[in-house]
Amino acid sequence: MPDHGDPPRPRKDRLIQTRVERDLEATLKQEAQRRRLTVSHLIRSVLEDTFHLVDGVVADVDEIVGGSARLARNVRRNARRIASPARDRPEPGERAAPxxxxxxxxxxxxxxxxxxxxxxxxxxxxxxxxxxxxxxxxxxxxxxxxxxxxxxxxxx
Ligand SMILES: [Zn+2]
Missing domain, CATH: 3.30.60 (Wheat Germ Agglutinin (Isolectin 2); domain 1)
Structure with missing residues (x-):
């Protein structure tokens, strides 16, 4: 007999699991906490940024990621960027015309x-x-x- 209880709510999002090294996990947790995000939120936004980039390629293909190997490097670089402590970045703005x-x-x-x-x-x-x-x-x-x-x- 099929179960006629509450049907499971359909979810649009899919779950992807992956193994990471302990220090990467610690870094992700730290950074997520710093940004007041959940770890999965943080990872999602890094991935979205990366793939958004690939979708947006229309010009300068040589300057932008092409193959999946380069994409992987890119993801790693993003992770490293997140891992690096806040750098002093000059405040943008202060210009006369748009x-x-x-x-x-x-x-x-x-x-x-x-x-x-x-x-x-x-x-x-x-x-x-x-x-x-x-x-x-x-x-x-x-x-x-x-x-x-x-x-x-x-x-x-
Ligand atoms: Zn600027």
Whole structure:
């Protein structure tokens, strides 16, 4: 006889389990606590950031992750970034005009995880390897390459 009790609530989310080294677990717990998140929330957002990046690839394929091996490296780098204690990062902002007006040649801003350190073309904030940045995609291949920090893109 089938059980006619309460049907289990269907869940959209899927559960994925993985084994991690003890120190990575400790790091994740620490960081999650620092950000007032659950560990699974933290991991989810790191994964979402990483895969969002791959989905968003439209240009500069050589500068962005391509294969799954590189993706794995990227995830590792993200984990290391989370593991590293808060670095002094210059506060973005303090500029006269909105950043969009300074970049008439840019058609759009494509999110990426930086492979090389650079600085924000909008506010000058330093962007480290492994951090998220937004690359200006231009129609003119000879146009200057600009990268914006997340804060500058948000203020567009
Ligand atoms: Zn900026």
């Amino acid at each position: 950043p969009g007006s300074e970049f008439p040649h840019v058609r759009g801003w494509n999110e990426l995880v930086l492979n090389r350190p650079t600085s924000c073309s909008g506010c000058g904030a330093g962007l480290a390897r492994g951090e998220r940045g937004f690359l200006g995609v231009c129609d003119d291949p000879g146009a200057p390459r600009d990268t914006l920090c997340p804060a500058c893109v948000e203020s567009l």
